[in-house]
Amino acid sequence: MSLPPEKASELKQIIHNHLMKMDIYGKIREVLSETLREDHGPAQRVLSEDDFLNALQRRGIIDDVMKDIRLSQQKHAHGDTGSPSKGVPLLTDKQNIQMTKTSIDPSRRYLYLKVLGGKAFLEHLQEPEPLPGQVCSTFTLFLHFRNQRFHSKPVPCACEPDLQEGFLFHIHTDGAESNKMADATTMLSIRDPIHLVLIKTDTSSETTLVSSYLLDWRTVLSSPSGKTSLAVELMGVGSECKLPAGVLTIDLELYPPLTETLSHDIVSTQRTIEKQRIAERERVFLVYAKQWWREFLEIRSSNESKMVKIFAQDENGINRPVCSYVRVLRAGRLLESPRQAARFVSLLAHEKAPVVGGGDKHEQWCTLLAFLCRGKGDCEDHSTLLCSLLLGFGLDAYVCVGTKAKGTPHTWVLTQGTDGSVTFWESLTARRYLHQTIDPDAPPMASQSKPSYPYRTAGCVFNHQSFLANCQPSDSVELCVFDLRNPSRWKAMSEEALQSVCDSGATSSLPPLPPLSSSSLVSSAASNQLELEMRT
Missing domain, CATH: 3.10.620 (C8orf32 fold)
Structure with a gap:
């Protein structure tokens, strides 16, 4: 299996960064100088590749590298990504947050939202279990927070839909404080909610708006562990806006965690x-x-x-x-x-x-x-x-x-x-x-x-x-x-x-406008694929 050139270069860069982190090149230079000094006299400076590999193996450097690679593979094996429209890749595990060094700036604050599934979608109580490969109606969750848009993978409609994905949001601060990591007081003044929109797509690709919900995420600022769980009751839309459509279980976590959290009374008073x-x-x-x-x-x-x-x-x-x-x-x-x-x-x-x-x-x-x-x-x-x-x-x-x-x-x-x-x-x-x-x-x-x-x-x-x-x-x-x-x-x-x-932010019932995002479809690649299928 061949990789595209850009993926290959990206993989090489990741490997290089990982080896630099282990200081593997410094260790190799030390082993090389010691081997030349110990095993060969001053008149003989020829060193074969096998001799050098044996020296690395004797000093345990090759074993250390292989152990580190296995540990990284185990950490990545449990990860599952969502489908972002724009911005930081979606993550589903705290270990993945720590491993994805390319997408995280250690000087900035992030909000990690994890959907743990849905329940009580009573309209789909009698929905039959879809067979493998069978076309069925699906739920898709869309999210928007401070100029960042994401969407989940479609899951079959059910009374308890299997919506389980994670989304990583930047918590930006504007103005002179934009280069500093947002502290608890700064984040308490950010009134922008997370806008959740649940869409149902039936077997004929017709879409229906199931629910639209504005989530106030600032309750996580008063959690001592920097992590909190919520049961979000989604209401219907239009003439059904007073009737519940279902419940989503959501985890919120700040990364990196706050050193000093706010009391629950302060957060509650600010919202009031x-x-x-x-x-x-x-x-x-x-x-x-x-x-x-x-x-x-x-x-x-x-x-x-x-x-x-x-x-x-x-x-x-x-x-x-x-x-x-x-x-x-x-x-x-x-x-x-x-x-x-x-x-x-x-x-x-x-x-x-x-x-x-x-x-x-x-x-x-x-x-x-x-x-x-x-x-x-x-x-x-x-x-x-x-x-x-x-x-x-x-x-x-x-x-x-x-x-x-x-x-x-x-x-x-x-x-x-x-x-x-x-x-x-x-x-x-x-x-x-x-x-x-x-x-x-x-x-x-x-x-x-x-x-x-x-x-x-x-x-x-x-x-x-x-x-x-x-x-x-x-x-x-x-x-x-x-x-x-x-x-x-x-x-x-x-x-x-x-x-x-x-005005934007004048009232909590006015969500900010989401940005338009470009199509995820690469037109040239889709054109080539279509041509190949037509030839076949």
Whole structure:
């Protein structure tokens, strides 16, 4: 079996580092000089390879090397890796953490999360045991913490799914302290949760969002051993957000361990203070939003029928300001242009939130990680993702809430150019439309352009720091003037009020945006493999 060149060079480097650690080269030089001095006179300096190997064996150096190699093999034999999207390789054993010197910086702090299995997934209580090689429905666990994304290997759906994997996270600190190892006090101030998303994939490759959970990992800071175990109860999503979906058993461990841990009361008090502060911010914003809405209705009575949406429910049934669903998202070199970003978003499937029984549409605005992991969502999910990407490209982008043909509620994206032009972006199809206003006061014989876009009314627009409601006499898109800085046409919310509840870290119910990660598929290798299979 031959290794690829890069793997061979990596293996050589690991062997070299291991031999350097044992100082094997210094020992060999000592044996060589002693052998030349003892076994040969000054006139004879010829030493055969067999003589030199016998000298190494007599002094026990070869035995020491072989024992060390066997010990390393035993330590690695019990390891099992997961499937990371990006960042540090996944590990499943403390010994593996100590052995993987290439992936660990001894001057930085790490959080090791180990999933020990699931239980009480009662929906799959009657699930038959899959036969070897049989295609069956699977569970996959996705995780995101501070710009690091991982996912587990798929396991068969069962009442007690065999989810057993480990994940190693960097605990970064920002600013001037970024080069120092994070201590307990510094880590206590890090409020970013670990976002867990459980996805079910059925036999036809259709994905379903099972649960979305925000895990506060800071309980490990009060553990004397630097390790703690948790039973995480995962709740359902949408209309089932009050019903448990199952339980995951999780171990949390800090590496290296803390020399001084915090008391349980300090950690509990810090979390309580944060919750109180967040609740107060949300209460103040709700009071402001009610007053703002009353002022909006006083402008004209017809404003009550416009599609002005200030709050929306996420997959966990939590009401959040719509501005919190949009952030500036930079795709780096993964997406080269805004049009390519629109194409990427349109390739994610469109599916409305499932609902049991009839009635109106069940609205569910998903968090970005849940949307990306499931690979499909409603028009609101597509629009907020596209708006975030366009903001990352430096465009003046907004999500527009309104209706399309037959009065169906819909969302899309609009961007404003420096010349005042307005472009509509349909996130489901990647099509773009240039907005041209129809003048209702023009003479009857004047030519009016026929709109090509499918949108009928526009009630409000928003992005990560602005929310504006349409207060023009008509909310028809054809007649709207999208001069968003004109207060007589668009009533704006206070940016300070929005910032208090929509900024990153402003509330615990707002997980930070996960980074986009490149495909794990190597296109050239996949192309060659496909060609070989077609030839066969």
